[in-house]
């Protein structure tokens with residue numbers, strides 16, 4: 001029988017014991033949350049839920065679709081299913097993008113003991129989920145990884161040979177810095193203890209696509225890991241969101257981890273963009289020279305083009321999650337050019353001063369450039385791309 005609350009002020013005893021009794025057993029809580037990041041996956045939502053229902057029959061589970069306001073209305077499909085099935089939940093994010101950060105927020109919204117992360121495009125084989133979950137729930141592993149690179153696993157679903165090469169070399173690179181032996185650290189298919197994930201969150205970089213790798217590089221303790229083979233399927237509907245910018249974010253994330261979080265990821269990305277800008281500047285200078293322009297004209301042109309491309313790269317990559325568009329973007333570009341001009345003036349001034357003191361070219365140049373990049377970054381982050 002459901003207890004009724006006595007009249008008068010709520011006593012602490014009533015609030016704890018009776019409220020718990022009133023709530024207990026109303027519905028069965030989920031033991032496991034499946035967190036599914038999705039962007040433009042409308043056509044895959046229904047098949048996903050059907051596949052999960054089948055694969056997880058007999059378990060208490062829920063699925064949390066984390067959608068970054070997909071233009072195709074993915075969230076509407078999720079909401080429609082949620083009206084029919086209490087195990088379906090949607091987390092809608094506004095004004096932000098990113099696979100890893102979507103997964104983090106999905107996991108943080110869960111109260112289940114175990115969380116599993118899975119792509120929303122049916123490329124991950126749901127029939128493998130049960131084994132991943134059991135490894136954590138029953139066999140004492142902290143993390144169980146769906147792996148394409150252990151005996152029995154396969155990477156057949158990668159779109160082409162180029163992606164396969166990229167994936168294989170990425171894995172080799174990553175294995176050099178990884179604290180545990182892992183055949184497929186780039187996998188996005190895994191189950192783990194939610195409390196461990198939660199303790200890892202403050203140290204996560206949270207950028208890009210590789211949330212599992214991020215977890216391994218950030219976990220407070222060395223996790224006990226099991227790899228379970230699965231076959232990566234080709235995409236049935238929709239298209240991959242992995243592009244060159246995601247790859248660059250990956251490099252920035254690794255650099256961040258190698259610096260032990262000493263430098264912020266954004267600063268590293270900003271500096272990498274700066275390096276590319278120098279190459280752009282030199283390339284334009286060279287082209288101008290071949291067309292017979294003088295050095296001053298070439299350098300002006302080079303600087304101008306480099307500023308515009310740097311702005312574009314920072315807007316699309318470094319600050320991808322708060323990308324400026326339309327009028328805001330043009331205003332941002334104008335500000336960026338003013339800020340960078342001041343940075344360049346400081347660069348030259350400081351380099352000159354150091355050079356006149358101890359006559360070392362390299363030292364003077366590096367100090368000037370370092371000051372300029374810190375200045376450009378600090379001011380751009382506060383004036384142009386700021387959290388709103």
Ligand code: GDD
Nearest residue numbers: 037038039068097098099102119120186187188240241242
């Ligand atoms: N919320 C949200 N926001 N979801 C996203 C975003 C985003 O910005 N970008 C991608 N997703 C979702 C996709 O909708 C899909 O459900 C899942 O994340 C994977 O994205 P895909 O674009 O399909 O990635 P992929 O197939 O190239 O890469 C996958 O394979 C890798 C192994 O090669 C991912 O699973 C990686 O995690 C995995 O490591």
Ligand code: MN
Nearest residue numbers: 119121123240
């Ligand atoms: Mn995919």
